[in-house]
Amino acid sequence: MSDSTKERMLKAGLSMLLRHGYNDLGIQAVLKETGTPKGSFYHHFASKEDFALQVVERYMVEVHDGLDQTLGDRSLPPLDRVRKFFESTRDKYHDDGYLGCMLGGLGQELSGVSPVFQEKIEECLSAIASRIADCMEQAQARGDLPPDADPRHMANLVVNCWEGAALRSRLWRDPAPLNAMLDFYFSAVAAVPKSRSDPAAAQH
Structure with a gap:
């Protein structure tokens, strides 16, 4: 089976997992959505769990x-870049109909019952946080965060x-x-004194 067949199923899985979650996702529905025979599914995926895990990888x-x-x-300061990432994500949520974050949705649905998904979702969220932390460290290096801050x-x-705000946004569709x-x-971050030894900061 071609990689394009697998890609079609993964793409369908992205929207279907967002809409229905894991427990209500049926393999037959994926096949119907993509117009592929059942054998195609098991050629590419060992099980429904394997399929969902690969959809998460595709999402990442x-x-x-x-x-x-x-x-x-690099045209923006580091903290503005971080905010821009979340604003871009917010805009994607709008395009998806405010279905929220797949990681958050699956985490809430499965973390208490599936150690496999608990570990996978935590791994993904940690990867996102790690990349944001790298940008936060750049902000700290240029003096936009206090030297004693923990990026x-x-x-x-x-x-x-x-993730909490994404859940409320999904509930409100707003x-x-x-x-x-x-x-x-970001207002709280901006309000933090950048350096206690900064004479300008001490005057305010």
């Missing part, structure tokens, strides 16, 4: 592409806050929770 390709485009934009902690915090979260987080 898109996430890393988004991180490359935004965090790699890794700050990156994990913004990812955690985002970007307001995402926008409020970004405004709050």
Whole structure:
């Protein structure tokens, strides 16, 4: 079977997992959606679990592409690049009909019952946080964050806050929770004194 057949099924899986979650995702529905025979599915995937895990991998390709485009934009300061990533993600949620984050959705559905998915989702979220932390470290190096700040902690915090806001956004079918979260987080970051030894900061 061709790679294009597998890609069609993975692409269908992206939207179907977002809409229905794992438990309500049927293999037959995927085959019907893509117009492929049952043998094609088991040629490429060992099981429904294997299929869903590969869909998550496919989802992460898109996430890393988004991180490359935004965090790699050297025309912007590092913290603006981080915000741009989340704003771009917010816009994608809009295009998807506010179905939210696949990682967050699957994590809530399966983390308590499937160690395999619990480990996979945590691995993916940690990978995102790690890349954001690298950008946070660049911000710290140029003096945009205090020297005693912990970029890794700050990156994990913004990812955690985002996932909660993404859930509320899905419930409301509205970007307001995402926008409020970004405004709050980056306003708080901007309000932190950059250096206690900075004479200009001491005058205010």
